[in-house]
Amino acid sequence: MATSTSGRTLVIAGKSRAFSASAEEDLLAVLRKKAGLKSLLRGCKNGRCGACRVLVDEALTRTCGTRLESLPEGAIVTAYEEIAKDPNAIHAIAIFEGSRPSRCHLCVPALGLAAVHLVRLGKRGDRAAVDEVLEGAACMCTGRASLREALLK
Numbered sequence: 001m002a003t004s005t006s007g008r009t010l011v012i013a014g015k016s017r018a019f020s021a022s023a024e025e026d027l028l029a030v031l032r033k034k035a036g037l038k039s040l041l042r043g044c045k046n047g048r049c050g051a052c053r054v055l056v057d058e059a060l061t062r063t064c065g066t067r068l069e070s071l072p073e074g075a076i077v078t079a080y081e082e083i084a085k086d087p088n089a090i091h092a093i094a095i096f097e098g099s100r101p102s103r104c105h106l107c108v109p110a111l112g113l114a115a116v117h118l119v120r121l122g123k124r125g126d127r128a129a130v131d132e133v134l135e136g137a138a139c140m141c142t143g144r145a146s147l148r149e150a151l152l153k
């Protein structure tokens with residue numbers, strides 16, 4: 001039987017909540033199962049797809065293979081389902097929805113989060129910033145070229 005080995009209080013959707021993780025659970029498992037962040041997916045086994053990404057204190061963070069205890073106490077965790085409701089992000093959502101691939105949608109949390117994050121930073125059109133947010137966010141079905149192009153405009 002798994003034993004609880006670590007704990008953190010995280011702020012998710014404006015609420016402080018205490019979480020624990022067994023030795024077998026990475027941050028992705030904790031956020032999906034215990035915080036109910038179902039946008040997060042385990043898309044790869046090598047840390048390259050980004051389907052598990054969230055913002056931790058406004059930094060894009062991969063959650064697969066990441067330990068709960070590596071986050072600071074009180075860290076603010078923002079997933080795609082929350083950021084997509086941000087009224088200030090409507091424009092970014094439109095960019096993403098207009099350019100995203102429409103096959104399996106595995107890449108929605110990675111690419112959608114990247115698009116909204118970039119626009120909230122005020123860095124749309126900034127080539128280096130676009131490449132930085134898209135780094136580690138893949139679309140295995142059709143690639144991410146159309147979204148990159150849209151973000152560069």
Ligand code: FES
Nearest residue numbers: 043047050052064
């Ligand atoms: S599941 Fe985390 S990078 Fe692919």
Ligand code: FES
Nearest residue numbers: 104107139140141
């Ligand atoms: S539509 Fe399948 S990974 Fe992007």
